[in-house]
Amino acid sequence: xxxxxxxxxxxxxxxxxxxxxxWHVTLMDKMAQxxxxxxTYKWVKDFFDDRSHCTKYSRKILxxxxxxxxxxxxxxxxxxxxxxxxxxxRPVHRENKMVKFADDTYVIVPAENSETCATxxxxxxxxxxxxxxxxxxxxTKEIVFRAEGKRGVAAQIxxxxxxxxxxxxxxxxxxxxxxxxTAADHVSSLLTSCSRLLYALRVLRNHGIPAASMSDVFRxxxxxxxxxxxxxxxxxxxxxxxxxxxxxxxRCQRLGYCSRDASAY
Numbered sequence: 001x002x003x004x005x006x007x008x009x010x011x012x013x014x015x016x017x018x019x020x021x022x023w024h025v026t027l028m029d030k031m032a033q034x035x036x037x038x039x040t041y042k043w044v045k046d047f048f049d050d051r052s053h054c055t056k057y058s059r060k061i062l063x064x065x066x067x068x069x070x071x072x073x074x075x076x077x078x079x080x081x082x083x084x085x086x087x088x089x090r091p092v093h094r095e096n097k098m099v100k101f102a103d104d105t106y107v108i109v110p111a112e113n114s115e116t117c118a119t120x121x122x123x124x125x126x127x128x129x130x131x132x133x134x135x136x137x138x139x140t141k142e143i144v145f146r147a148e149g150k151r152g153v154a155a156q157i158x159x160x161x162x163x164x165x166x167x168x169x170x171x172x173x174x175x176x177x178x179x180x181x182t183a184a185d186h187v188s189s190l191l192t193s194c195s196r197l198l199y200a201l202r203v204l205r206n207h208g209i210p211a212a213s214m215s216d217v218f219r220x221x222x223x224x225x226x227x228x229x230x231x232x233x234x235x236x237x238x239x240x241x242x243x244x245x246x247x248x249x250x251r252c253q254r255l256g257y258c259s260r261d262a263s264a265y
Contacts (some may be wrong), residue, residue, distance in 0.1 A: 002147045005111040006155035012170050013124060014139035019078060020070045021132050022085050024048045027071065030084050047077060059225035069132065085131060092116065104173060114158050121161055137163040141170050143179055175233055179192045183236040191248055194222050201257050211256070217257045 001008045017020040028045055051067040071081040079102040086105070091098045093116050107120050125135040141165050146152030160166050169178035169185045176186035201222070205214060226245070237245075252258045 001110040006147050007110045007149045007157060008145045009113045009114060009117060010143050011107040012141045013105040015103055015128060016134045016136045016137045018081060018133060022071055023069050023132055026131050027081055027085055064182060088170060089127050092119055096120060101173060109156060117161050140164050142166045143170050145179055145181060175229055181236060182238060183233045183241050186233050187241045187244055194225055197222050215258055
């Protein structure tokens with residue numbers, strides 16, 4: 001979009017308690033519209049039917065309450081059934097795009113369609129209300145990406161949508177994205193988080209953890225965090241970002257937390 005537009009507006013939508021408020025009746029109605037084998041549909045329906053919750057306190061058990069909503073977050077079916085529920089959520093205008101990953105939803109609007117932003121947000125809010133969800137505008141954010149060169153610099157960015165904050169960076173699926181499309185903010189966030197993990201490693205070493213086990217813990221915590229989704233963001237790293245990552249790893253090597261061949265990319 002930036003190749004043909006001076007800017008692109010992206011809305012990161014937030015639904016309040018998305019996994020907890022979807023009615024089972026609504027979910028099964030949408031499941032029935034899929035081309036599923038009968039036994040698969042009946043198995044899913046049986047999974048959600050006749051669930052209940054009760055509380056035990058001071059040796060007394062309260063009356064069980066029937067659970068008629070929620071997609072049981074943490075179960076294997078949780079994300080899939082939410083996706084089925086959200087399958088009919090589409091942008092109003094074909095030129096706009098919508099990206100969905102479980103309950104993370106993003107509306108992407110090019111500059112030429114900028115006047116449709118309010119309509120798109122209102123459409124999402126109405127859709128959410130129909131299936132017992134609520135669009136949380138206080139946590140919904142907008143970020144604007146400008147094209148490179150004079151075309152992007154000279155562009156007049158339109159005013160905000162009512163109730164939605166415009167930010168210069170946001171976190172999408174664990175990756176910090178800024179409006180300059182660089183990895184600098186993500187690298188800073190990573191190094192801050194990983195530096196805190198080093199304290200836990202120091203405590204383990206003080207308690208006598210073997211060197212081999214220390215290396216295993218480092219790979220499964222610090223290095224795993226550094227390399228999380230690295231193909232998605234490493235290409236946006238500047239030379240300065242790579243220097244910072246390398247300096248952090250060299251520090252870890254000097255402290256004896258990892259081997260000399262450890263790499264963040």
